[in-house]
Amino acid sequence: MTRARVPAVRVDDVTVRYGEVLALEGATLSLEAGRVCGIIGMNGAGKSTLFKAMMGIVRPDRGRIALEGLSTARARKSGTVGYVPQNEAVDWAFPVSVRDVVTMGRYGRMGPTRRPRRADRAAVAEALDRVGLIDLAERQIGRLSGGQRKRAFVARAIAQGAGVMLLDEPFAGVDRRSEQTITRLLRELAADGAAILVSTHDLHALPQLADEAILLNRRVLLHDTPEAVLRPENLALAFGTPPGDGDLADADPSDAGAGTGADLVRTDPAGADADPEPNTPGQEQR
Numbered sequence: 114m115t116r117a118r119v120p121a122v123r124v125d126d127v128t129v130r131y132g133e134v135l136a137l138e139g140a141t142l143s144l145e146a147g148r149v150c151g152i153i154g155m156n157g158a159g160k161s162t163l164f165k166a167m168m169g170i171v172r173p174d175r176g177r178i179a180l181e182g183l184s185t186a187r188a189r190k191s192g193t194v195g196y197v198p199q200n201e202a203v204d205w206a207f208p209v210s211v212r213d214v215v216t217m218g219r220y221g222r223m224g225p226t227r228r229p230r231r232a233d234r235a236a237v238a239e240a241l242d243r244v245g246l247i248d249l250a251e252r253q254i255g256r257l258s259g260g261q262r263k264r265a266f267v268a269r270a271i272a273q274g275a276g277v278m279l280l281d282e283p284f285a286g287v288d289r290r291s292e293q294t295i296t297r298l299l300r301e302l303a304a305d306g307a308a309i310l311v312s313t314h315d316l317h318a319l320p321q322l323a324d325e326a327i328l329l330n331r332r333v334l335l336h337d338t339p340e341a342v343l344r345p346e347n348l349a350l351a352f353g354t355p356p357g358d359g360d361l362a363d364a365d366p367s368d369a370g371a372g373t374g375a376d377l378v379r380t381d382p383a384g385a386d387a388d389p390e391p392n393t394p395g396q397e398q399r
Protein backbone atom coordinates (compact mmCIF):
# COMPACT_ATOMS: atom_id res chain seq x y z
CA MET A 114 0.00 0.00 0.00
CA THR A 115 1.33 3.39 -0.86
CA ARG A 116 1.13 6.15 1.68
CA ALA A 117 0.09 9.61 0.60
CA ARG A 118 3.14 11.80 0.98
CA VAL A 119 2.82 15.22 2.51
CA PRO A 120 5.09 17.54 0.53
CA ALA A 121 7.62 19.32 2.72
CA VAL A 122 6.49 22.65 1.30
CA ARG A 123 3.00 23.60 0.18
CA VAL A 124 2.14 27.09 -0.91
CA ASP A 125 -1.41 27.25 -2.13
CA ASP A 126 -2.91 30.24 -3.91
CA VAL A 127 -1.03 32.80 -1.84
CA THR A 128 -1.62 36.50 -2.44
CA VAL A 129 0.38 39.17 -0.59
CA ARG A 130 -0.12 42.92 -0.82
CA TYR A 131 1.81 45.78 0.68
CA GLY A 132 -0.84 48.46 0.60
CA GLU A 133 -1.45 49.07 -3.09
CA VAL A 134 1.43 46.87 -4.22
CA LEU A 135 0.46 43.37 -5.25
CA ALA A 136 3.65 41.41 -4.53
CA LEU A 137 2.32 37.86 -4.94
CA GLU A 138 -0.85 36.84 -6.72
CA GLY A 139 -2.17 33.32 -6.30
CA ALA A 140 1.29 31.79 -5.97
CA THR A 141 1.10 28.01 -5.79
CA LEU A 142 3.95 25.53 -5.48
CA SER A 143 5.00 22.42 -3.66
CA LEU A 144 8.34 20.81 -2.96
CA GLU A 145 9.21 17.33 -1.76
CA ALA A 146 11.80 16.51 0.90
CA GLY A 147 15.28 15.93 -0.48
CA ARG A 148 14.92 18.45 -3.31
CA VAL A 149 16.59 21.78 -4.07
CA CYS A 150 14.41 24.23 -5.98
CA GLY A 151 15.78 27.45 -7.49
CA ILE A 152 13.54 30.53 -7.59
CA ILE A 153 14.24 32.74 -10.59
CA GLY A 154 12.73 36.13 -11.25
CA MET A 155 13.41 39.80 -11.76
CA ASN A 156 13.90 42.20 -8.91
CA GLY A 157 10.47 42.97 -7.57
CA ALA A 158 9.09 39.63 -8.75
CA GLY A 159 8.13 38.66 -5.19
CA LYS A 160 10.92 36.23 -4.30
CA SER A 161 11.64 37.75 -0.90
CA THR A 162 7.95 38.18 -0.23
CA LEU A 163 7.40 34.48 -0.91
CA PHE A 164 10.07 33.59 1.68
CA LYS A 165 8.73 36.10 4.19
CA ALA A 166 5.24 34.69 3.79
CA MET A 167 6.64 31.21 4.40
CA MET A 168 8.36 32.51 7.54
CA GLY A 169 5.21 34.22 8.77
CA ILE A 170 6.95 37.61 8.55
CA VAL A 171 4.34 38.95 6.15
CA ARG A 172 0.75 37.83 6.17
CA PRO A 173 -0.95 36.60 3.02
CA ASP A 174 -4.23 38.25 2.08
CA ARG A 175 -5.30 34.90 0.80
CA GLY A 176 -4.08 31.33 0.51
CA ARG A 177 -2.46 28.69 2.67
CA ILE A 178 1.09 27.68 3.49
CA ALA A 179 2.10 24.41 5.15
CA LEU A 180 5.67 23.38 5.99
CA GLU A 181 5.98 19.70 6.84
CA GLY A 182 2.25 19.94 7.44
CA LEU A 183 2.62 22.78 9.98
CA SER A 184 1.42 26.36 9.85
CA THR A 185 4.15 28.96 9.33
CA ALA A 186 4.03 30.03 12.98
CA ARG A 187 4.37 26.47 14.26
CA ALA A 188 7.04 25.62 11.72
CA ARG A 189 9.06 28.62 12.80
CA LYS A 190 8.62 28.02 16.50
CA SER A 191 9.55 24.37 16.24
CA GLY A 192 12.62 25.07 14.14
CA THR A 193 11.20 23.17 11.17
CA VAL A 194 11.97 26.05 8.84
CA GLY A 195 15.36 27.76 8.52
CA TYR A 196 15.85 31.10 6.78
CA VAL A 197 18.87 32.78 5.27
CA PRO A 198 17.57 36.31 4.65
CA GLN A 199 18.65 38.64 1.89
CA ASN A 200 21.55 40.87 2.98
CA GLU A 201 19.40 43.94 3.31
CA ALA A 202 17.17 42.27 5.86
CA VAL A 203 19.91 41.81 8.47
CA ASP A 204 21.19 44.31 11.01
CA TRP A 205 24.89 43.67 10.63
CA ALA A 206 25.78 46.01 13.48
CA PHE A 207 23.91 43.81 15.94
CA PRO A 208 26.37 42.96 18.72
CA VAL A 209 26.45 39.20 18.35
CA SER A 210 29.25 36.84 17.43
CA VAL A 211 29.17 34.31 14.63
CA ARG A 212 28.75 31.60 17.27
CA ASP A 213 25.80 33.49 18.80
CA VAL A 214 24.08 33.68 15.42
CA VAL A 215 24.50 29.96 14.86
CA THR A 216 23.37 29.24 18.43
CA MET A 217 20.11 31.10 17.69
CA GLY A 218 19.31 28.16 15.44
CA ARG A 219 19.04 26.03 18.58
CA TYR A 220 16.67 28.33 20.49
CA GLY A 221 13.63 26.28 19.51
CA ARG A 222 15.16 23.29 21.31
CA MET A 223 16.62 25.03 24.32
CA GLY A 224 13.48 25.83 26.23
CA PRO A 225 12.73 29.12 27.95
CA THR A 226 16.10 29.51 29.71
CA ARG A 227 17.99 29.43 26.42
CA ARG A 228 20.92 27.90 28.18
CA PRO A 229 22.81 25.82 25.64
CA ARG A 230 23.44 22.25 26.71
CA ARG A 231 26.31 20.15 25.57
CA ALA A 232 24.32 18.83 22.59
CA ASP A 233 23.54 22.40 21.54
CA ARG A 234 27.16 23.49 21.77
CA ALA A 235 28.25 20.42 19.83
CA ALA A 236 25.68 21.04 17.09
CA VAL A 237 26.83 24.67 16.81
CA ALA A 238 30.49 23.69 16.62
CA GLU A 239 29.78 21.05 14.01
CA ALA A 240 27.78 23.47 11.88
CA LEU A 241 30.53 26.11 12.12
CA ASP A 242 33.04 23.50 11.07
CA ARG A 243 30.95 22.40 8.10
CA VAL A 244 30.76 25.92 6.71
CA GLY A 245 34.45 26.59 7.41
CA LEU A 246 33.91 29.30 10.04
CA ILE A 247 35.13 27.62 13.20
CA ASP A 248 38.17 29.92 13.36
CA LEU A 249 35.99 33.02 13.12
CA ALA A 250 33.40 31.88 15.66
CA GLU A 251 33.97 34.71 18.15
CA ARG A 252 33.98 37.51 15.59
CA GLN A 253 31.12 40.01 15.47
CA ILE A 254 28.80 38.97 12.64
CA GLY A 255 29.18 42.26 10.76
CA ARG A 256 32.93 41.85 10.59
CA LEU A 257 32.69 38.98 8.13
CA SER A 258 32.90 39.14 4.36
CA GLY A 259 29.71 38.75 2.33
CA GLY A 260 30.35 35.08 1.67
CA GLN A 261 31.27 34.38 5.28
CA ARG A 262 28.07 36.05 6.47
CA LYS A 263 26.01 33.81 4.23
CA ARG A 264 27.87 30.77 5.46
CA ALA A 265 27.16 31.82 9.06
CA PHE A 266 23.42 31.86 8.33
CA VAL A 267 23.64 28.52 6.55
CA ALA A 268 25.39 27.18 9.67
CA ARG A 269 22.53 28.47 11.78
CA ALA A 270 20.02 26.53 9.66
CA ILE A 271 22.25 23.44 9.85
CA ALA A 272 22.52 23.68 13.65
CA GLN A 273 18.77 24.08 13.77
CA GLY A 274 18.27 20.84 11.85
CA ALA A 275 15.63 22.54 9.73
CA GLY A 276 13.76 20.22 7.39
CA VAL A 277 12.76 23.17 5.21
CA MET A 278 15.39 25.74 4.29
CA LEU A 279 14.74 29.07 2.58
CA LEU A 280 17.72 30.97 1.18
CA ASP A 281 17.13 34.41 -0.26
CA GLU A 282 19.87 35.21 -2.77
CA PRO A 283 22.66 33.50 -0.84
CA PHE A 284 25.06 34.00 -3.75
CA ALA A 285 24.59 37.75 -4.13
CA GLY A 286 27.87 39.49 -3.40
CA VAL A 287 29.75 36.38 -2.35
CA ASP A 288 33.09 35.13 -3.58
CA ARG A 289 33.38 32.04 -5.75
CA ARG A 290 34.64 29.88 -2.93
CA SER A 291 31.71 30.70 -0.68
CA GLU A 292 29.33 30.06 -3.56
CA GLN A 293 30.85 26.64 -4.13
CA THR A 294 30.86 25.85 -0.41
CA ILE A 295 27.22 26.85 -0.03
CA THR A 296 26.20 24.90 -3.14
CA ARG A 297 27.95 21.78 -1.88
CA LEU A 298 26.35 22.14 1.56
CA LEU A 299 22.89 22.56 0.11
CA ARG A 300 23.36 19.43 -1.98
CA GLU A 301 24.46 17.53 1.15
CA LEU A 302 21.54 18.85 3.20
CA ALA A 303 19.09 17.82 0.47
CA ALA A 304 20.70 14.39 0.33
CA ASP A 305 20.00 14.20 4.08
CA GLY A 306 16.33 14.94 3.40
CA ALA A 307 15.91 18.72 3.59
CA ALA A 308 13.62 20.56 1.18
CA ILE A 309 15.45 23.67 0.03
CA LEU A 310 14.18 26.77 -1.77
CA VAL A 311 16.84 29.18 -2.96
CA SER A 312 16.42 32.37 -4.94
CA THR A 313 19.31 33.20 -7.22
CA HIS A 314 20.34 35.32 -10.17
CA ASP A 315 23.18 32.97 -11.05
CA LEU A 316 21.56 31.14 -13.94
CA HIS A 317 24.76 29.41 -15.02
CA ALA A 318 25.04 27.63 -11.70
CA LEU A 319 21.38 26.62 -11.55
CA PRO A 320 21.70 23.09 -13.01
CA GLN A 321 24.45 22.19 -10.52
CA LEU A 322 22.57 23.71 -7.64
CA ALA A 323 18.98 22.70 -8.15
CA ASP A 324 16.87 19.67 -8.99
CA GLU A 325 14.02 21.87 -10.15
CA ALA A 326 13.32 25.53 -10.66
CA ILE A 327 10.51 28.06 -10.57
CA LEU A 328 10.06 31.15 -12.69
CA LEU A 329 8.33 33.74 -10.55
CA ASN A 330 6.71 36.99 -11.49
CA ARG A 331 4.09 37.61 -8.81
CA ARG A 332 2.76 34.22 -9.89
CA VAL A 333 4.53 30.94 -10.48
CA LEU A 334 4.94 31.09 -14.25
CA LEU A 335 6.71 27.78 -14.63
CA HIS A 336 7.90 24.99 -12.32
CA ASP A 337 10.07 22.50 -14.15
CA THR A 338 13.63 21.18 -14.44
CA PRO A 339 16.43 23.77 -14.39
CA GLU A 340 17.15 22.96 -18.04
CA ALA A 341 13.57 23.65 -19.08
CA VAL A 342 13.35 26.84 -17.04
CA LEU A 343 16.59 28.10 -18.61
CA ARG A 344 15.32 27.78 -22.19
CA PRO A 345 15.31 31.28 -23.66
CA GLU A 346 11.63 31.18 -24.53
CA ASN A 347 10.82 30.30 -20.93
CA LEU A 348 13.14 32.87 -19.39
CA ALA A 349 11.41 35.41 -21.60
CA LEU A 350 8.20 34.70 -19.70
CA ALA A 351 9.78 36.12 -16.57
CA PHE A 352 12.22 38.66 -17.97
CA GLY A 353 10.55 39.90 -21.13
CA THR A 354 13.59 39.49 -23.30
CA PRO A 355 15.94 36.59 -22.67
CA PRO A 356 18.85 37.72 -20.54
CA GLY A 357 22.26 37.67 -22.18
CA ASP A 358 25.12 35.36 -21.52
CA GLY A 359 26.08 36.76 -18.15
CA ASP A 360 24.26 36.64 -14.87
CA LEU A 361 21.23 38.79 -14.45
CA ALA A 362 22.08 42.28 -13.42
CA ASP A 363 20.45 43.65 -10.33
CA ALA A 364 18.84 46.42 -12.29
CA ASP A 365 16.34 47.56 -9.73
CA PRO A 366 17.52 47.91 -6.16
CA SER A 367 13.98 48.56 -4.96
CA ASP A 368 14.43 46.18 -2.07
CA ALA A 369 15.17 49.03 0.26
CA GLY A 370 11.86 48.76 2.10
CA ALA A 371 12.66 45.23 3.14
CA GLY A 372 15.26 45.72 5.85
CA THR A 373 14.38 45.91 9.48
CA GLY A 374 16.96 43.46 10.74
CA ALA A 375 14.02 41.17 11.38
CA ASP A 376 16.18 38.18 11.75
CA LEU A 377 18.94 39.16 14.10
CA VAL A 378 16.68 41.32 16.13
CA ARG A 379 14.14 38.56 16.37
CA THR A 380 15.51 37.12 19.59
CA ASP A 381 12.16 35.96 20.89
CA PRO A 382 10.92 32.88 19.09
CA ALA A 383 7.75 32.98 21.19
CA GLY A 384 6.88 36.02 19.13
CA ALA A 385 6.58 33.70 16.16
CA ASP A 386 3.26 32.62 17.62
CA ALA A 387 1.73 35.99 17.15
CA ASP A 388 -0.45 36.53 14.14
CA PRO A 389 1.23 39.16 11.99
CA GLU A 390 -0.58 42.45 11.58
CA PRO A 391 -1.78 43.51 8.14
CA ASN A 392 1.10 44.58 5.96
CA THR A 393 1.66 48.27 5.56
CA PRO A 394 3.72 49.77 2.78
CA GLY A 395 7.32 50.46 3.62
CA GLN A 396 7.15 48.63 6.88
CA GLU A 397 7.87 45.01 7.43
CA GLN A 398 6.18 42.76 9.94
CA ARG A 399 8.34 41.57 12.74
Ligand SMILES: Nc1ncnc2c1ncn2[C@@H]1O[C@H](COP(=O)(O)OP(=O)(O)O)[C@@H](O)[C@H]1O
Nearest residue numbers: 131136156157158159160161162370394395396
Ligand atom coordinates in the same frame (compact mmCIF):
# COMPACT_ATOMS: atom_id res chain seq x y z
N1 LIG B 1 7.88 46.38 2.83
C1 LIG B 1 7.42 46.69 1.63
N2 LIG B 1 6.57 47.74 1.44
C2 LIG B 1 6.07 48.04 0.23
N3 LIG B 1 6.35 47.35 -0.90
C3 LIG B 1 7.19 46.31 -0.77
C4 LIG B 1 7.76 45.92 0.49
N4 LIG B 1 8.54 44.84 0.28
C5 LIG B 1 8.47 44.57 -1.04
N5 LIG B 1 7.67 45.43 -1.68
C6 LIG B 1 7.31 45.43 -3.11
O1 LIG B 1 6.76 44.17 -3.40
C7 LIG B 1 7.22 43.69 -4.66
C8 LIG B 1 7.97 42.38 -4.48
O2 LIG B 1 9.16 42.64 -3.75
P1 LIG B 1 10.16 41.49 -3.30
O3 LIG B 1 9.39 40.38 -2.71
O4 LIG B 1 11.22 42.13 -2.46
O5 LIG B 1 10.74 41.02 -4.70
P2 LIG B 1 12.15 40.32 -5.05
O6 LIG B 1 12.68 39.71 -3.80
O7 LIG B 1 11.81 39.32 -6.10
O8 LIG B 1 13.03 41.40 -5.58
C9 LIG B 1 8.06 44.82 -5.23
O9 LIG B 1 7.22 45.62 -6.03
C10 LIG B 1 8.52 45.56 -4.01
O10 LIG B 1 8.81 46.91 -4.31
Ligand SMILES: [Mg+2]
Nearest residue numbers: 160161199368
Ligand atom coordinates in the same frame (compact mmCIF):
# COMPACT_ATOMS: atom_id res chain seq x y z
MG1 LIG C 1 14.44 39.92 -2.85
